[in-house]
Amino acid sequence: MLLVTVVALAIAAVGMVALRGCREPVCDPVQYPTGGIRISTGGAGGVYEAYGLALEDVLRDEVPDVTVRVDNSGGSVDNLGRLAASQADLAFISADTAFKAPTLERNVGAPPGRIRAVARVYDEYVQVVVRRDSTARSLADLRGKRVSVGAAGSSVEITAQRLLDAAGMGHDGDIVRRSFSVSDSARQLARGTLDAFFWVGGLPTGAVAELAGTLPIRLLPLDRYVEELHRQYGSFYQLATVPAGTYAGVGDTRTAAVPSYLLASLKLDDDLVFRLTSALFTHRRRIAEVVPSGRVLDVRSAISTGSIPLHPGAIRYYRSVKP
Secondary structure, X not given: OHHHHHHHHHHHHHHHHHHOOOEOOEOOOOOOOOOOEEEEOOOOOOHHHHHHHHHHHHHHHHXXXXXXXXXXXXXXXXXXXXXXXXXXXXXXXXXXXXXXXXXXXXXXXXXXXXXXXXXXXXXXXXXXXXXXXXXXXXXXXXXXXXXXXXOOOOHHHHHHHHHHHHOOOOOOOOOEEEOOOHHHHXXXXXXXXXOEEEEEEOOOOHHHHHHHHHOOEEEOXXXXXXXXXXXXXXXXXXXXXXXXXXXXXXXXXXXXXXXXXXXXXXXXXXXXXXXXHHHHHHOHHHHHHHOHHHHHOOHHHHOOOOOOOEOHHHHHHHXXXXX
16 A cells, blocks of 8 residues: 555656646656856847846746856857857857857867857847047948957857958958957047947947947948848848937947847757747846847747748747747
């Protein structure tokens, strides 16, 4: 009798584990990664960092059985490298760096195709920030000036170089090149030790917004270069406008925009990625309270992740919500 009771209790316990957190069409048990989930974001003060922290907060409620850690990084290229080397489980990248994924996987001896997409999350806007009293009115006016092209290993660095090339200023010596994160760039511009900086991010970017609150700034128009970017590098570069009022005292500015993706390692359990993807959409408004760019997350556009295929768990989610 005692043996029967013990077996019955064991079966009941297993049943409780299997049903805990059950959400159709997938239920526990979920295979959690050893050491928890690591989200690789970007530099301090950027939108990737803010989005990652907001996602961490959501996942703490949605998957309470797994620890979530948010790590700062050098940006998109660094994030791809971390995914390839299994040093991150989730990461944000800009679409114009996706072409580097296969090379980075080969560099670390990882099987190809291990980097997958969860969603296209929002569009990033190319921003070249100067002081409002600067004489610079175009990229050509930055010749000889001190300009940050973004942190090394970031998508900002890639986009900045492409824009400088399009403007005929891509050679060494055309600008006094610096490589700062967005927060460091903002501080340097405020101190007068930098004349301009490139940034690619969602609107508004916290570090730029804080700068505009203490120092009058402008954004340089970049619309004349969008067609060349589109022709040379791909259709993900689109003409866009930073709306007036995004930053204090800054009017409408025509520029380029490029999509950003949330990526996942193929090593992550399919059921877990299903739940991660579901949480991303279920708590879209909650995330948007921290990251305004979160408002634009949409199931129809989220599946458009270019050369990076969707993770099987994400595919399952999108199929489950398809009308």
